[in-house]
Amino acid sequence: MAEAVMLVTEARSGRGSQIAKRLRKQGRIPGVLYGHKEATVSVSLARDALHKAIRQGARVVDLDAEGKIQKALIREIQWDHIGHDILHVDLARVSADERIVVTVPIELRGVAPGVTGGGLLDQPLHTMSVECPAIAVPESIRVNISELQLEAAIKVRDLVMPEGVKAMSDPDAIVVHVTLPHVEAEAPVAAAAAAPESAEPEVIGRQKAEKEEGE
Numbered sequence: 408m409a410e411a412v413m414l415v416t417e418a419r420s421g422r423g424s425q426i427a428k429r430l431r432k433q434g435r436i437p438g439v440l441y442g443h444k445e446a447t448v449s450v451s452l453a454r455d456a457l458h459k460a461i462r463q464g465a466r467v468v469d470l471d472a473e474g475k476i477q478k479a480l481i482r483e484i485q486w487d488h489i490g491h492d493i494l495h496v497d498l499a500r501v502s503a504d505e506r507i508v509v510t511v512p513i514e515l516r517g518v519a520p521g522v523t524g525g526g527l528l529d530q531p532l533h534t535m536s537v538e539c540p541a542i543a544v545p546e547s548i549r550v551n552i553s554e555l556q557l558e559a560a561i562k563v564r565d566l567v568m569p570e571g572v573k574a575m576s577d578p579d580a581i582v583v584h585v586t587l588p589h590v591e592a593e594a595p596v597a598a599a600a601a602a603p604e605s606a607e608p609e610v611i612g613r614q615k616a617e618k619e620e621g622e
Contacts, residue, residue, distance in 0.1 A: 412465040414457065416440070416450040416472045427495070436493050440470070440479060442500035450498075457493060466509060466544040467501060478541065480507060501541040508538050508575055511545055513582060517553030521585030526557040530583045535563065536575040545569050550582055560584035 419430065419437060427437045434454050441447040450472070460468055461484070470479050483497040501507055512534050522528050535548060548568065550561060564578035 411469055412460040412463065413469045413471060414452050414460060416452055416470050418472070419449045419451045422449065431492075431494070436496055438496035438498055440472075440498045440500065442479075443502075445500065452496065454493065457496065461493075464546040466511075467541055468498075470498065478503065480509070480541065480544075503542050505541045506538055507541045507544075508536060509544055510534050510536050512547045514547040514549045515583060516549050516551050519552045519555035519585050521555055521557035521559060524557050525588065526585040527588055528552075528583065529586055532563070532576070532580055532582045535580075535582075537568070537572050538575050539569075539572040543569075543571055545572055548572075552583060555583065555585055557585050558587060 430437050430451050435451040436454050436457055438450050438452060439447055440450050465481065467478055467480050470477050478501050479498040480501050481496065482499040484493055485495040486492065487494055513532060515530065519528055537545070537548070539545065548566060550566060552561065555561060561582050561584070562578065563574050563576050563580045563582060566574060566582065568574055
């Protein structure tokens, strides 16, 4: 779990791309704060502070809005087309004793014996949905693959979840497995190789016809 992060917000008025663009030039990121049956408010946050919080793996942050402290989940982030700059952030109010559902990354740990034995490691699932306390969102779900053999799989139901965390993804979904290398099928026998066999009946038939004509 990432350490608590404090972000200072400022109320913003007006909407539209021009206002958002002006805020970003000032080093601030436009966002909205909603939830808990309270009014949705438009805010802005310091770009560097938000980027730092995300790099630290923060999912739930403390927001300082004119001296009023409240917890919020970073629900959604809108990035630019190259994934470098944040364009907008959605923040959802949460309480310390609340359980929330979030999506977290899956992190593989160890070396699978099946791979050293010639197999291929395939990870169909890179993130998963979990339910957890709002103040204890895991940075990732770690999966130990050090006993994963050839043609074996680890499913969601097999995962050891952190204390207080419940998996919400399909329990039968395959997280990671070791598959056999793909072997190309042998090329079919060339038609030319079979030509002498297929030609023989034609010769016999022709010889029979010639015999009948000579009788």
